[in-house]
Amino acid sequence: MLRFLTSGESHGKCLVAILEGMVAGLSIEEASINAELARRQEGYGRGGRMTIEKDQAEILSGVRWKKSIGGPIALMIPNKDFKINELPVVKKPRPGHADLVGAIKYGRADVRDILERASARETTARVAAGAVCKQFLKEFGIDVTSHVVCIGGVWAATENLNYETTKKLSLHSPMHCADKKAEKKMMARVDEARKSKDTIGGIFEVLVKGVPVGLGSFVHYDRRLSAQLCAALMSIQAVKGVEIGMGFKVSENLGKDVHDEIFHDKKKGFYRKTNHAGGFEGGVTNGEVIVLRAATKPYSTLMSPMQSVHIDTKERQLATVERSDVTAVPACGVVGEAMAAFEIAKSMLEKFGGDSLIETKRNFDHYQKQVDVF
């Protein structure tokens, strides 16, 4: 089974990801991991940290002569801002962060012990592991992208764009947004929030193209790939809601306007003209583009801090202020891509098995032939 763990603190020495269960024979280069890490650092609205760091991964193990060898793949990203032992003690937990619950749960007198690990700097390691998964998916013609559809209530009009156009237009946007007009308004919204010493959230969309029919299963709750993907996105710090396809809007529409009619053509096989289901029926992929959306809350580190309580004296005091982003929804999208790539790579390996890329590809090709003649 494919799995990964991360280790490291926000201002610790480094972040580490260990990806276990990846097939042997996959080309893995630091450059393609670094390209993803650079995308995670982008986005209008970031704080000072992103100007300090220039994330670069070092492959520590599991790869020889630029090919995976079947063992665990360890990736390390050093922190330039390594100063965990020089930072001040934190006693005033921020509402909305893991600060207070973490300090109570782990019995820590210094909230820094909590916030250093709860920080979303951890997502650097997720993106590194996800970059390897993306490389694996590429071998099967599967591509993953993301874009921002809403920031602080400003919506992009991107519903009618196809996968390629969305990817192209959002790739070089400072807001990772495929709608130029909305992008400007979103940036103005970020400026307003910064000026008022506040933060804003938003919604990002993850799209996955080229997924075969039949990943996941309806036979058990824990085999629904749609549910696994939702859990993976919900695990991203600050994400508070996830939708697939038409999402919550299904509840407002008639059945005939929700379901995607089925067509068949000799060349294409079975296909749909709409994709309200977002690529899933019965928790199983139906071959259409997977469409996932996730909403992130406004971050809890406010430059104009909210009320809190000193954990020792129990006096009312304002919460601690740490360096912080006004918003990081574009980066959250890149993390979402990594999580989706991991879940889909795991599902591909569950279905097709194999210890080497050649073996997995052989099994995949046989299955595709079976699908083609259905």
Ligand SMILES: Cc1cc2nc3c(=O)[nH]c(=O)nc-3n(C[C@H](O)[C@H](O)[C@H](O)COP(=O)(O)O)c2cc1C
């Ligand atoms: C890419 C990314 C960047 C983030 N940057 C910040 C930040 O600068 N300041 C902040 O307070 N929270 C930030 N967060 C969110 C916090 O990490 C998160 O709210 C916190 O860990 C509590 O978890 P919860 O919101 O899921 O309950 C960021 C999240 C992500 C995914």
